[in-house]
Amino acid sequence: MYLDGFYEVRQDDEIVLPYTHNKFLDNGMRGFISIIACGSVCLTCAGGSYTSGIMLPASDWNIYLGNDTTTPTLPTMTILTSPIGNSPGTAPNNKTITVKDGSLNGVWNVVFTAVWNPGSITGIIGEIGLYARWPTNLNYKWDVSTCSSFVTPATTMGSRLCVADNEFTAITIDSSKSVAVNWKLQFAFE
C-alpha cells in the first residue's frame, strides 16, 4: 500500500492550492512502523485510580505554515525552516479531524483540517508542515508498563510540502480571508 499525504490550501471558499503530494519525514515514517511493532500496555500499580498508556498522534497535533522558499525537504527535518509567527508557528484558530471509513471500497482517508481567521497570519506561504505525536520505540513488542503514566512522544513534524521542492508556488496570503489547510492521509488497498 502507499502512504499518500496531500495538502490543500483554501482562502475562504477558493482553492488556492489543490491537493498536492507531500513528503514524509523520518519522524512520521518511524511513527507508523513503531506502532506496528508495539506490543501492549499494562498497569503495574494496584489500589488506586491509575492509568498507563500510549499517547497517539491526534493527542497533540497542529498544522503550521512557514515562509521559507529555498530549503528543500530532508527526511531528518523536525520543524519548519521559517515558521509564520513564533516557533513552531502560529497555531490555527480551529482544527478538526475527519475520517472516511473505507470498509466498502478499501480506500481509507483521515483529513486534518486547520483554519486561521482572517488577518491572524500574514505574508507568504512557502512551506507547510503537519506536527503530531509520533511514537519512537523500535523494539519488537515494545510495551508500556507503568505505575501511572503515559508514554508521550514529542510533537514533531511528520510531513512537509515546500516551494523549494517545486511542489507549489508561493502563496501570498489575502489577510481579508480565512486560510484553511487540509492534510489528507490515504491508505488504499492495491
Added chain:
Amino acid sequence: MTEQRVGIRGLVTIKQDDEIVYEEVPNHWINAGLRGLTSFMCGTYFAASAYNTRQNCWSNGANIKVGMDTTTATIFSMTDLVNANTNSPNGFSATNVLNPTVGNWKITYTGTWAAGIITGAIGEIGLYLAPFTLLTYGWTETNVSKPQALVARISSADGTFVAFVPDQEKVLTVEWSVAISMV
C-alpha cells in the same frame, strides 16, 4: 513538480531449510490493516487501568498462518484466510525495527513449521496483527485487548506465487517484512 510517495510494503520470503522457495512476494494489505493505521492517526490514547492486566495491540497479536486455497484472489474486505491450515507455527519471532538507511524502516516477522507439519499445497499465507479499530477523532480506549486480525495476504490466485507442496523432510519458514520507505 516533484512527487514523492511512501510505500508500506509487505514482502514475503518462503524457505525450506536454507533454500529460498520464493523471495519477496508482495502482499496485499486488507481492511483490518488499513483501518488500523487510519485509527492510529485519529486516536488520543490507548491505555490500561486494570492492575496487572496486559492489553494487547499490534505486535502482541502477531502470527503467520498458511492456507490451502488456490483459487480466491485477495480482496480488501477479507477477514481471514479462505482455507487456513490449523497448524500454527512451531516457532514465531520478529526483529526489532531496523533503519538501514535514512528514510527506510523495517520489521520482519518469522514463522517456522517443523518438517512434516504442513501437508498439501499451500496457496495462501496471511499476516495477523492486533491493530487499532476506532475511527472517531480523539478516540480513547482503556482496558481493551485488541483482537488478532488478518491484515495482509499473499495468494497464488493473485498470481504472485505458484501454490507449492512443502517438502515433508524440511523445515518451512515464512519471513514477512513490513517496510516503510520513500519510493
